[in-house]
Amino acid sequence: MKTRFSARNLALLGILGALALLMSFLENLLLPDLPLLPPGAKLGLSNIITTLTGALLGGPAAFLITALKALFAFVTRGATAGLMSACGGVLSTLGLVLLLRQQGRTLTFLGISVLCAALHNLGQLFCAAALTGTVSMLNYGKYLLLFSLFTGTLTGVMLNVLMPRLMQVLLKGEERL
Amino acid sequence: MKADRRMFRFGDAIVYAVLCALCVLLFLLPFLQKQNAPLLAEIIVDGEVSETIDLSNDEMPVVRTVRGCEISFSREGVRVSAADCPDQLCVKTGTIRFPGESIACVPNRVVVVLRRQTGTRDPYDMVAY
Numbered sequence A: 001m002k003t004r005f006s007a008r009n010l011a012l013l014g015i016l017g018a019l020a021l022l023m024s025f026l027e028n029l030l031l032p033d034l035p036l037l038p039p040g041a042k043l044g045l046s047n048i049i050t051t052l053t054g055a056l057l058g059g060p061a062a063f064l065i066t067a068l069k070a071l072f073a074f075v076t077r078g079a080t081a082g083l084m085s086a087c088g089g090v091l092s093t094l095g096l097v098l099l100l101r102q103q104g105r106t107l108t109f110l111g112i113s114v115l116c117a118a119l120h121n122l123g124q125l126f127c128a129a130a131l132t133g134t135v136s137m138l139n140y141g142k143y144l145l146l147f148s149l150f151t152g153t154l155t156g157v158m159l160n161v162l163m164p165r166l167m168q169v170l171l172k173g174e175e176r177l
Numbered sequence B: 001m002k003a004d005r006r007m008f009r010f011g012d013a014i015v016y017a018v019l020c021a022l023c024v025l026l027f028l029l030p031f032l033q034k035q036n037a038p039l040l041a042e043i044i045v046d047g048e049v050s051e052t053i054d055l056s057n058d059e060m061p062v063v064r065t066v067r068g069c070e071i072s073f074s075r076e077g078v079r080v081s082a083a084d085c086p087d088q089l090c091v092k093t094g095t096i097r098f099p100g101e102s103i104a105c106v107p108n109r110v111v112v113v114l115r116r117q118t119g120t121r122d123p124y125d126m127v128a129y
Helices: A007-030 A046-057 A059-077 A079-102 A109-132 A135-176 B010-032 B089-093
Strands: B039-045 B048-054 B062-066 B069-073 B078-083 B102-105 B110-116
Touching (some): A007 A059, A046 A079, A059 A079, A109 B010, A135 B010, B048 B062, B078 B110, B089 B102
Antiparallel strands (some): B039 B048, B039 B110, B062 B069, B102 B110
C-alpha cells in the first residue's frame, strides 16, 4: 500500500464498492418492516465497508464509496432517498476520517462506528427537516439516536473482529507481490 | 492504522457515555412541559402550516387528504392511513399521541406535528388580585 491509487488499491476499491452496494441491498431485504424500529431506520451494514475503506485506503476513497452508495440509492429508490443517503453519508464519512486518526490509540472501531451511525442519522434528519421545511421533525432524532447506539455497536463489533484478520490477509498478499 | 486486537478503549466509553446521556436528556425533555393544555395537530405542507386541528374538539374523528396523504385525526392521536408515496414510511410510523411527535412524508413534503396549545386560550400562568 505504498502509492494510494496503485492498480492494486484500485482493484481493492472496486471490490469494496461492490460490497457496499451489496450490503445496502441486503439490509433492505433483511429488515422488512419490523414495527418496533423507527421508520426509515436501517442497520447500516454498508457502513462496515465505508469504515474498512477509510481504514485501508484513506479518506478520499471512503468518500468515493459514500458517493457510490448515494448514487445507488438515487437510481434504485428515487431522488429523495438519494439525497438523504448523500447527506447522512457525507456527515458520517467526515466524522469517520477525523476519528480514524484516533483508531488504535484512544478509540476502537466500536466508538467510531457508534459516533458515525449517530452522525449518519443526524445528517439524514437535517436533510428531511430541510426538505419538509419543519424544525419540529428534529424531535424524531431521539429515536434515531437510540437506534444508532445499537446499530453502531453491531457494526463496531464486526469491525473490531474483522479488521485484525483482514490486515493479516492483506499484508500476506503484499509480501507475495 | 494499527492492527491491534483490543476490543474496547477509553475513548469508546466516552463516546457511549456522551451519546447515552444525550439520548436520556432528549427523551426526558417532553415531560418538563405543561401537561394540561389541549393537543393540537398541525399539518405542514412545504414548510408552511396549512391547517391546525384541535384534537379535543367535538368533530373527531376527522380525515383530511393532503397531497396524496390521507391523514386521520382522532382524540387519541393522528396517523397517516394511506399515502401515494413509494416508501410508505409515513403510514408505517403509525399513530402519534404525544406533543413533539411528528409524521413526515418526505416525498410529498407533508408533515403532521403534535403540540400543546400555548398562549391563545389562557395567556396567564396565574392571576393575583
